[in-house]
Amino acid sequence: MSVASRAYTEQDVEDFFDKTLHNYLSFWDTDGVLHTGYFADGNADDYHAAAAHTSAVLAAEAMIDSSSHVLDVGSGCGNFLMYLAGHFDCSGEGLDLSEQRVRFAMARLAGEKSLRITFRHGSATQMPYQASTFTHVVSQDSLCLVPDKPRSHAEIMRVLVPGGIFAFTDFLQPKKQVSERARKHVYDRVRWNGGYSFIGYQEALDSRGFEIMVARNLSGHLRQTYRVLGKTAEERAESVPDLTARNWMLAFADSCREMQVAIDDEEFGWGIFVARKRTRA
Numbered sequence: 056m057s058v059a060s061r062a063y064t065e066q067d068v069e070d071f072f073d074k075t076l077h078n079y080l081s082f083w084d085t086d087g088v089l090h091t092g093y094f095a096d097g098n099a100d101d102y103h104a105a106a107a108h109t110s111a112v113l114a115a116e117a118m119i120d121s122s123s124h125v126l127d128v129g130s131g132c133g134n135f136l137m138y139l140a141g142h143f144d145c146s147g148e149g150l151d152l153s154e155q156r157v158r159f160a161m162a163r164l165a166g167e168k169s170l171r172i173t174f175r176h177g178s179a180t181q182m183p184y185q186a187s188t189f190t191h192v193v194s195q196d197s198l199c200l201v202p203d204k205p206r207s208h209a210e211i212m213r214v215l216v217p218g219g220i221f222a223f224t225d226f227l228q229p230k231k232q233v234s235e236r237a238r239k240h241v242y243d244r245v246r247w248n249g250g251y252s253f254i255g256y257q258e259a260l261d262s263r264g265f266e267i268m269v270a271r272n273l274s275g276h277l278r279q280t281y282r283v284l285g286k287t288a289e290e291r292a293e294s295v296p297d298l299t300a301r302n303w304m305l306a307f308a309d310s311c312r313e314m315q316v317a318i319d320d321e322e323f324g325w326g327i328f329v330a331r332k333r334t335r336a
């Protein structure tokens with residue numbers, strides 16, 4: 056069985072992330088954080104601490120400081136870039152396909168006037184920036200959703216300065232062929248056509264002119280994230296008066312169980328990568 060029964064377009068992805076903003080805000084994270092947690096240990100239950108830890112690890116690996124000009128691709132509700140600007144005093148831009156999420160990010164930014172950042176609606180495959188604009192391109196759990204990945208890699212390469220750093224986390228598709236069950240519950244759920252394996256990702260980046268500096272397969276943390284979020288959704292559903300909201304949370308809790316099965320079956324994974332734009336091919 057092939058990965059996806061249909062090919063999702065950028066429009067499908069945009070519609071999904073526009074429509075689900077408020078559902079996710081209602082129980083996942085009220086500030087709109089929507090990425091995998093990097094847990095302190097195998098039994099930790101604090102998703103918010105783990106999600107913040109992911110951002111801290113990625114910032115450290117990318118070596119961001121006050122001289123950095125950073126692009127966050129798939130910036131969602133703006134949390135990672137706001138964290139970077141707040142902690143390291145860097146400047147930057149966030150780019151996201153979901154207009155609803157960009158609006159949410161801009162509304163949050165309005166209360167943070169000292170930060171040297173902004174957010175824009177747009178796609179990773181057609182970036183509204185000049186060549187060699189950014190010292191860093193970062194991204195959390197977003198690039199897997201781009202249907203035309205070579206094009207987004209070419210755009211990232213274009214907007215980075217020579218020697219610039221590309222640091223990101225992303226979902227992995229460890230096997231070329233995935234089961235119907237994983238396709239339905241994992242891939243189709245977020246309008247994901249499929250992605251790279253851990254090794255395949257490194258090969259793809261290398262072939263496009265990036266030198267790999269860090270690559271870690273962290274799929275166990277993805278499993279932990281869905282275990283904790285599923286439990287939260289189930290508990291929250293019990294006290295939600297609105298029937299539609301309750302059913303959405305219970306369906307999400309079911310999805311979280313399926314995600315864990317897919318990770319155990321090596322049909323779904325997660326990793327962190329840091330690469331440098333080669334100064335010459």
Ligand SMILES: C[S@@+](CC[C@H](N)C(=O)[O-])C[C@H]1O[C@@H](n2cnc3c(N)ncnc32)[C@H](O)[C@@H]1O
Binds near residue numbers: 065194
């Ligand atoms: C799982 S969310 C992660 C959001 C954010 N990085 C975070 O950590 O909270 C994925 C995000 O990628 C965005 N996205 C998907 N495809 C994109 C594309 N082609 N260009 C820009 N953003 C995209 C979605 O709109 C969504 O906000």
